[in-house]
Amino acid sequence: MNKKLNSRYEIKLVLYFRRYFxxxxxxxxxMLLVNVLSLAFPWAIKIVLDDVLPRYDLILLNKVIMGLLAILVLRALFGFVRKYLSNKVGEKIVCNLREEIYRKIYKLSIENIRRITPNQILSRITQDVExxxxxxxTDAVEFIYAIVSLVLILFVLFWINIKLTLLAVITLPFFVLLYSRLMPHLSLALKRYREVNSQIFSRINEAIQGMPVIxxxxxxxxxxxxxKGMQDNLLTMLNKSHWLNVSLWVIVDFFSSLGLILVLWVGAQEVMSGKMTFGELMAYYSYLGMFxxxxxxxxxxxxxxxxxxASLLRINEIMAVEEQASSVINVLNVDKLLGQIEFxxxxxxxMESKPILRNISFEINPGEIVGIVGPSGAGKTSLINLFLRLYEPARGDIFxxxxxxxxxxxxxxxEHVAVVMQDDFLFDGTIEENIAFGLNNVSSSDVVTVAQVAQIHEFIDGLKxxxxxxxxxxxxxxxxxxxQRIAIARALLRKPSVLILDEATSSLxxxxxxxxxxxxxxxxxxxNIIIVAxxxxxxxEADKIFVIKDGMLIEQGSHKELIARKSFYSELYFEQFKDEDLITRNII
Ligand SMILES: Nc1ncnc2c1ncn2[C@@H]1O[C@H](COP(=O)(O)OP(=O)(O)O)[C@@H](O)[C@H]1O
Ligand SMILES: [Mg+2]
Incomplete structure (x- = not known):
């Protein structure tokens, strides 16, 4: 992962909150209204116990029930609106987030994208956003809901009986203390669990893709x-976090129940001594449960x-990767390309330690066909990458x-340059979609024409x-x-001024x-055509041939000139000539 962090591009959730304010x-x-309305239910119990039952007051009872029904309807209404709104905002924020990450990836240089694995990007866009x-x-809403409820209910509890409330919350500090001790362990366990989980995820992904090799x-x-080893590892971690989780649960349960017992003990005495009505105690008890x-x-x-x-942090790691400098101050629009190329x-x-290309200088004139040869790993593809500006030269200039x-x-x-690589990427879709990829308004006859040039039309035509x-x-x-031939057709359809074939016919x-x-x-x-082969x-047949060896351009000239020179090129040539099969020899 690139460490060049730049806070300029970071996603801040606050900005989204502002957008959907x-x-x-x-x-x-x-939510607040739902909360307030919920407080009515225990209070209705108090009214029924204290006022309706002793006096057989049927009219009051009916009033209370009508009131409760009205409250129920209102609460459902507000609850619906709240859930609807929070879901909508949540989904919108997620879509925005995904788009922002996706757009960001396009702004990165290929160099930086290579450093981030596809799995990382995928898990940012899916798991982390999720x-x-x-x-x-759910939880942010729950959080606000919980805080609001806590404050409201605490207020009501104190209002009914201060002494009882002090008693009920006396256990809270113990709970908070224990909780804050356990929590860091739990977070750590969860973090480790996620790490191992994502390792397993990438492993499965790789295994499926590499199944034939395996x-x-x-x-x-x-x-x-x-x-299995990874799974066992995961299980150990899960056990640990489950153990912590369960302990936490037990602690909360223990202390909250302890509070209830204390309240029952003291509350009953308050009722007996006439400081509290029976209904008040019942209502109090309900509120405490709600608390x-x-x-x-x-x-x-x-x-x-x-x-x-943690997810947001991981997303921001990607967001913070420096974007490719889109251009310098004076951007020149090239409407057409003559094909005068100079390195x-x-x-x-x-990587800084290992030079790949050294002091490369050459010129290609408009309309020339250029061949590039050299041992594998010599730097031919790197040269093409520079020409396409997928990477920038460390020194020197390209004109x-x-x-x-x-x-x-x-x-x-x-737009004016098309390249076909050895194993060019095709996308899931039809052949036509792949040939016309990235272009709009393509006629099928154009697609057929380029397929014919690439010698793939007959094959396609023969398909069902x-x-x-x-x-x-x-x-x-x-x-x-x-x-390879579909990729060639795809390149040709763009009617490029410069066509580059980087071992694009190696499988034919x-x-x-x-x-x-x-x-x-x-x-x-x-x-211009540049052929690496x-x-x-x-x-x-090329007008010019460049011979690349160990990152250097060691010879250039036409085939005849190079052969006549009897150097590296002719060595390579005769080496291959020796091994070529009869058919190839006939063609030569
Ligand atoms: N993305 C990359 N990161 C680091 N090194 C690379 C990368 N791509 C290629 N190389 C290295 O650069 C050298 C030249 O590779 P390349 O230009 O692909 O050679 P060729 O196309 O002539 O076979 C090789 O030593 C290769 O290991
Ligand atoms: Mg190559």
């Missing part, structure tokens, strides 16, 4: 026992308060049509659903080669690769 105040008001929602619509490596038993309910609730609320506070003394590294890449409006710029066939999550219902057989390449070159006529047949 009216609704929140209204719902608190309703925690906050639960807190807002099965082929015969690692099932190993994985199962690892999982301890919110006390118990408060303990539960504290738990979920801690939990949602000037470019250095780059992912596009003589403008510094840093000064271009990045979104506009990317044709272009409407669903390809499953990540396109997993297709072969690698089919996915040599014949198909050759067909794709010819058609793509024809389609891109006059535009292992098979020499794919780059031999």
């Amino acid at each position: 009216t609704a929140i105040i209204l719902s608190i008001l309703c 925690n906050i929602r639960y807190f807002i619509i 099965k082929t490596l015969n690692a099932e038993e190993n994985e199962k026992s690892k999982f 301890f309910v919110p006390v118990i609730r408060l303990t539960a609320v504290n738990n979920s308060f801690q939990e949602s506070r 000037k003394n470019v250095y780059f590294s992912y 596009i049509d003589r403008h510094n890449l840093r000064e271009l409006d990045i979104r506009k710029y990317r 659903g044709g272009y409407k066939t669903n390809i499953g999550e990540r396109g997993l219902r297709l072969s690698c080669g089919q996915r 057989d040599a014949i198909t690769e050759n067909l794709v390449q010819k058609a793509v070159i024809d389609f891109m006529k006059g535009k 292992h098979r020499f047949s794919t780059i031999m």
Whole structure:
């Protein structure tokens, strides 16, 4: 997780409370009314016992009952409004939160996104937001409800009998003391529990995605026992937190019951000595029962308060990650790209300690086809990443049509550049949706055209659903080669000025690769194509070939020139030539 925290972007729940101020105040008001109305019920008992029964006053009894019914209706009404409002506000806040996190992710540089795992982001958007929602619509409300009830009931208790009330609450300090001792342990246990829980969650997620690997490596038993270990760990923690939770519950119950016994003992004597009526004692007893309910609730609320506070902290860890500098002061809008590309003394590294690209300088002219070769891990993909400005060079500059890449409006710029990576990402959806991804108003004939260029039209046409066939999550219902060609079609549909193929045809057989390449070159006529490839047949025709080794550009020139030089390139070439199968040799 990135430690570059920046409070500028932090989410503060207070801001949401301000946004939904009216609704929140209204719902608190309703809650207050519900509370006050609830106080009427014990008092009705007092009236019945003290005034109705001794005097056989049927009229008063009917009045009391009518009153209670009216109160019941009102209470239901206010209760409904309160619940409705608090649910609505809670849901809205959750939607806002989710959107804010989701939007934030798009503002991060790829570098920072890589540091946050998909699981982390997912659990922020789902679990953590859910925690906050639960807190807002249930516990935050309960908390206010409990506080309001406590104050109101305490007031009534004192009003009825000061002596009894002092006696009833005498146990409270003990309770608070014990509670505050146990609570930190409980919070800690809960925190650990959540950590282990999320580890288990990521493990399951990974195991499902990596199932073919686990099965082929015969690692099932190993994985199962690892999982069991994690579960046992979780169980131990759960036991601890349950033990604490139960003790807390028992303590609250013990002290509140102790209060009730004391009150019964002293209260009965008060009635006998005539200082209190029988009805008052009964009402008092009911109020006292009502008093301890919110006390118990408060303990539960504290738990979920801690939990949602931790969730908010975790969300804010993501929110605080520095956003990618969107641009410098003068943003240049490029309406079209000629394709004059220059790298000037470019250095780059992912982590400061390990240089990846060193002093790279080259020029590409408009309309040129460029091949990039080099051993794997040499830095070819990194070079492409810099060109797309997914990462920034540590030193040196990249110029596009003589403008510094840093000064271009990045979104506009990317409109003119299309890239196909080795294992490009396809989304769950139809083939057509995937090819037209990110574009609006695409005609199906355009989709067919690019699919034909990418040599995938016949395959799609042969499917039962044709272009409407669903390809499953990540396109997993297709072969690698089919996915690659769909990704190529997707890139072509954007009619880019610069097309980059980074080992984009590596899963195709040599014949198909050759067909794709010819058609793509024809389609891109006059535009730049940059091809990173292992098979020499794919780059031999390029106008220029760059040879990258250990992060350096060690040779450049046409295939003929490079072969004539008899250096690293020709070494690589003849090495492969030796191994290539007959078909490829025929093509060469
Ligand atoms: N996201 C990354 N974080 C750290 N190191 C990386 C990252 N991506 C690639 N590398 C490292 O950079 C080097 C060059 O990788 P890459 O540009 O993908 O090589 P190529 O495409 O030539 O095979 C490799 O040593 C690789 O380990
Ligand atoms: Mg690569």
